[in-house]
Amino acid sequence: MVDVNNLNVKFGEKHVVHDVSFTVDKGEIIGLFGISGAGKTTIVRVLTCQIEKKHWTGNVMVTGLSPEKKSNHSKILSNIGYVPQLELLNLYFELDPMVNVEVFTSTYGMNKKRAKETAEELFKILDIPRDTWKKRVEKMSGGEKKRLSMAIGLIHNPDVLFLDEPTTGVDASKRYDILSYLKKLNQKLNTTMFIITHDLESALICDKVAILKDGRLLEFDTSQNLISSLPSEGLIARFTIEDLNEKLIAFIKKFPSIRRIIRVGNEAIEVLMENFEENLPKLIEYMVDNNITITSMSKDIATFRRYFQIRIQKEEEEESSLKEVKVIRK
Amino acid sequence: MYLGGLIRKEFGRIRSDKRTLILLFVIPVILIFVFGLTTGGGLTKFFTSAIITLDDMPTYDNFPSNSSEYDDTFISIMQYNTSSWGFHSYYNATDLEEYDNAFQNCYDILRSGDIDIIIVLPRNFSESVENKTNPVLIYHIDASDPAAITAIEVAIQEPIALFRAETDMIANFTIMVPYLEFDVPFWESAILNYALPLILPIIILGTTMNLTSLSIVSEGPLPRMLITPTAKREIILSKLIANSVIMLLQSTEIFVLTAFFGLYSLGSLFYFFLVLIMIGFSGICIGLFISALSPTEQSANQMYLIMFIIIILFSGSILPLGDIEGGMQIFMNMLPLSNAVPLITDITLKGLPLNLTSLFWLNLSSSIYVILAYIIYMFKKLEV
Numbered sequence: 001m002v003d004v005n006n007l008n009v010k011f012g013e014k015h016v017v018h019d020v021s022f023t024v025d026k027g028e029i030i031g032l033f034g035i036s037g038a039g040k041t042t043i044v045r046v047l048t049c050q051i052e053k054k055h056w057t058g059n060v061m062v063t064g065l066s067p068e069k070k071s072n073h074s075k076i077l078s079n080i081g082y083v084p085q086l087e088l089l090n091l092y093f094e095l096d097p098m099v100n101v102e103v104f105t106s107t108y109g110m111n112k113k114r115a116k117e118t119a120e121e122l123f124k125i126l127d128i129p130r131d132t133w134k135k136r137v138e139k140m141s142g143g144e145k146k147r148l149s150m151a152i153g154l155i156h157n158p159d160v161l162f163l164d165e166p167t168t169g170v171d172a173s174k175r176y177d178i179l180s181y182l183k184k185l186n187q188k189l190n191t192t193m194f195i196i197t198h199d200l201e202s203a204l205i206c207d208k209v210a211i212l213k214d215g216r217l218l219e220f221d222t223s224q225n226l227i228s229s230l231p232s233e234g235l236i237a238r239f240t241i242e243d244l245n246e247k248l249i250a251f252i253k254k255f256p257s258i259r260r261i262i263r264v265g266n267e268a269i270e271v272l273m274e275n276f277e278e279n280l281p282k283l284i285e286y287m288v289d290n291n292i293t294i295t296s297m298s299k300d301i302a303t304f305r306r307y308f309q310i311r312i313q314k315e316e317e318e319e320s321s322l323k324e325v326k327v328i329r330k
Numbered sequence: 331m332y333l334g335g336l337i338r339k340e341f342g343r344i345r346s347d348k349r350t351l352i353l354l355f356v357i358p359v360i361l362i363f364v365f366g367l368t369t370g371g372g373l374t375k376f377f378t379s380a381i382i383t384l385d386d387m388p389t390y391d392n393f394p395s396n397s398s399e400y401d402d403t404f405i406s407i408m409q410y411n412t413s414s415w416g417f418h419s420y421y422n423a424t425d426l427e428e429y430d431n432a433f434q435n436c437y438d439i440l441r442s443g444d445i446d447i448i449i450v451l452p453r454n455f456s457e458s459v460e461n462k463t464n465p466v467l468i469y470h471i472d473a474s475d476p477a478a479i480t481a482i483e484v485a486i487q488e489p490i491a492l493f494r495a496e497t498d499m500i501a502n503f504t505i506m507v508p509y510l511e512f513d514v515p516f517w518e519s520a521i522l523n524y525a526l527p528l529i530l531p532i533i534i535l536g537t538t539m540n541l542t543s544l545s546i547v548s549e550g551p552l553p554r555m556l557i558t559p560t561a562k563r564e565i566i567l568s569k570l571i572a573n574s575v576i577m578l579l580q581s582t583e584i585f586v587l588t589a590f591f592g593l594y595s596l597g598s599l600f601y602f603f604l605v606l607i608m609i610g611f612s613g614i615c616i617g618l619f620i621s622a623l624s625p626t627e628q629s630a631n632q633m634y635l636i637m638f639i640i641i642i643l644f645s646g647s648i649l650p651l652g653d654i655e656g657g658m659q660i661f662m663n664m665l666p667l668s669n670a671v672p673l674i675t676d677i678t679l680k681g682l683p684l685n686l687t688s689l690f691w692l693n694l695s696s697s698i699y700v701i702l703a704y705i706i707y708m709f710k711k712l713e714v
C-alpha cells in the first residue's frame with residue numbers, strides 16, 4: 001500500500017527527514033510516534049502530495065503511485081483520505097453533515113446515491129445519531145464532530161487514511177472510544193491507517209509503530225516486538241522507596257545486571273535488568289542490605305509508553321556520547 | 331471538474347451568514363426607500379427669487395399686437411402662481427450698465443441669504459418665445475449648498491411648466507447654469523435620481539465586497555480541500571460563480587426597487603441594469619482579492635474598510651479631482667467607482683449610450699483583481 005525508501009526531506013539547508021524507509025501492507029494500522037519536530041507531519045505531507053518534489057528525494061509509492069509525478073497527484077488523492085487534527089479544518093460547521101458529505105464526495109466525482117449510502121453506513125458504524133444528520137455541524141457535540149470528521153475522511157472509501165492527532169485534546173475516557181472506533185472501521189473496511197500522534201496509548205490499536213526522532217526512523221515494528229527487545233523481554237520491577245533521591249538512584253544503578261533505571265514518580269522507580277527472574281531477589285537483598293527502605297514493589301511488563309521513553313533516552317545518551325567523542329577529537 | 335458540490339457549499343456558507351445577507355438584501359431596500367421618500371415627487375422646499383430682465387422685445391409691425399412682453403408673464407407667474415417659490419424683486423435692465431447695477435444688487439441680496447436664486451431673462455426672451463425657438467433662462471445660485479443646487483433645479487421646473495402652459499409654448503427652455511447639465515422632471519423623485527449614480531454603486535460595491543472578502547480566509551477546511559482531487563482553480567471558480575449568482579439577485583432587487591421608487595432614466599434601462607451587474611461583479615472580484623491576500627479574518631475586515639474608503643474617496647464624486655492624467659489616471663481606473671459613477675450618470679440622467687471606455691476599464695479592473703486573487707491564492711501556503 002505504502003512504500004517509502006530512503007526518503008530525505010530538506011527545506012533549504014534544513015534537513016528535516018533522514019533516510020527513512022518502511023513498508024506498509026493493506027489493512028495495517030501504523031502509528032507514527034515522535035516528540036514535536038520529529039518529522040511526522042512532514043513524512044505524511046510527502047505521502048499526501050503536499051510537498052513539492054524539489055524538497056525531497058527517495059522512492060515513495062502510495063497505492064502503487066509515486067507522488068513524485070504531478071500527474072499522479074489527483075489519483076493518489078482519490079485513493080487516500082485525511083482527517084486533520086481539528087474538526088474545523090475538516091468540516092463546514094455552518095452546513096449539516098449530509099451537505100458536508102455532498103461537498104466532499106463531489107470532489108471525488110462520486111454519484112449522490114452512492115455518497116448517501118456510504119455516509120449512512122459510516123454514520124451507523126460511528127454512532128452518529130440520525131437526528132443530527134440534517135442539523136448544522138456546529139450544533140453537534142465534540143465527540144460527534146470528531147466522529148463525523150472520521151466519516152468524512154473515509155467517505156470515498158480510500159485505501160489509506162491519514163489521521164493527525166486523532167486523540168489529542170480529548171479526555172481519557174473518550175480517547176479509548178475513538179481508538180476503538182478506528183479499530184472497528186479498520187476491521188470493517190480494511191483501510192490502511194496512518195495515525196500521527198503524541199498519545200502513546202494509541203499504540204494499543206496499531207499493528208506497527210514507527211518511532212521518529214530528529215527526522216530519523218529509530219524503529220519500525222510491532223509494539224510487542226519492540227517491548228520484547230528490551231532486556232528480559234521487557235519485564236520491569238517497580239519500587240517505591242522512601243526518601244528517594246538522585247544519589248540513591250546512582251547507588252542502586254551500581255548493581256551489576258541493571259540495564260536502566262527510570263524515575264517514574266517522586267518516590268518511584270522502574271528497573272530493567274538482565275536475567276530478571278534470577279536477579280530480582282538479589283537486587284532486593286542488595287537494597288535491603290544497604291538500608292534502602294522499600295515501601296512497595298511490583299513486577300510488570302513494560303508498556304509501549306515505557307518502551308518509547310527508554311528508546312528516546314537511549315538515543316539521547318548515544319548522541320551526547322558521540323558529541324563528547326567529537327569534542328575530545330578536537 | 332466537479333463544481334456542483336463546491337458551488338453548493340458556497341451557497342450553503344452564504345446562506346448561513348445572516349449578517350451578510352441582511353447587508354446584501356435589506357440595506358439597499360432601506361436606503362432606496364429613504365432616498366425615494368425624502369422627495370417622493372413633491373417639492374418641499376420654498377425658494378425666493380429675484381429676477382433681472384433684459385428683455386427688449388421690439389414691437390415690429392409684423393408681430394401681432396397681443397405679443398406682450400413674455401418676461402412680464404414669467405415674472406407674474408413667479409410672483410403669484412407657483413407653490414414652491416417666493417418672490418423678492420425684479421429689475422428691468424435695458425443696457426449693460428443697468429444690468430451691472432441690478433446684478434450687483436441681487437448678488438448682495440443672494441449673499442445675505444434673502445434670496446436663493448437670481449434669474450436672468452435675456453434680451454431675446456420674448457422674441458424666442460414668439461418665434462418658437464428655445465428661450466434661454468439663466469440663473470445664478472449660491473453654489474455653496476449642493477443640496478440646494480439640486481432642489482432648485484427641480485423647483486425651477488414648476489414655473490417653467492406653468493409658463494409653457496400659459497403661452498402654449500411648444501419649444502422647451504434652455505436653462506443655463508454652468509455646472510448643471512442635466513435635469514430630472516419635477517414629477518420624478520429628484521433626490522433619489524440625483525443620488526442614484528453615487529449611492530447605488532456604493533451600496534452594491536460595499537455589500538458585494540463584504541460578501542466575498544471573508545470567503546477565502548474564513549473557510550477552515552480550505553487547505554483540506556487540497557488533499558482531495560479538487561484543483562485550486564475550481565475552488566476560486568466555484569466562489570466566483572456562487573457569489574455572482576447572489577449578486578445577480580441583489581442587482582435585480584435594486585433595479586426593481588429603484589424603478590418602484592421613481593427611477594428616471596433618459597437612457598436604456600437595460601444598460602442601467604448591465605452596469606449594476608458589472609459593479610457587483612467588480613465588488614466580488616475585489617472581495618476575493620482581499621480574502622486571498624489577508625492572513626486572518628480581522629485583517630480582511632481592516633483591508634475591506636481601507637479599500638472601500640479609498641474607492642469612495644477616489645470615485646471622482648467626493649474629491650474634486652477633475653481631469654487627472656498619467657499614473658493617477660491608471661490608479662483611478664483600477665478603482666471601480668471612478669468609472670461606475672459616470673456610467674450611471676450618463677445613462678440615467680443624460681440619456682447617453684454606454685460609455686465603452688468606462689465599461690472597459692471597469693471590467694478590466696475586475697479581471698485584474700480576480701486574476702490577482704487567483705495568483706495569490708495559488709502561492710498561498712495552505713497547510714492542514
Ligand SMILES: Nc1ncnc2c1ncn2[C@@H]1O[C@H](COP(=O)(O)OP(=O)(O)OP(=O)(O)O)[C@@H](O)[C@H]1O
Nearest residue numbers: 011014016034035036037038039040041042043198
Ligand atoms: N515548510 C517547511 N520549511 C522549513 N522547515 C520545515 C517546514 N515544514 C517543517 N519544517 C521543520 O521540519 C521539522 C519537522 O516538522 P514536522 O512538522 O514534520 O514535525 P512533527 O513531528 O509533525 O511535530 P509535531 O508533533 O509538533 O507536529 C521541524 O523542525 C519543522 O520546523
Ligand SMILES: [Mg+2]
Nearest residue numbers: 040041042196
Ligand atoms: Mg505534526
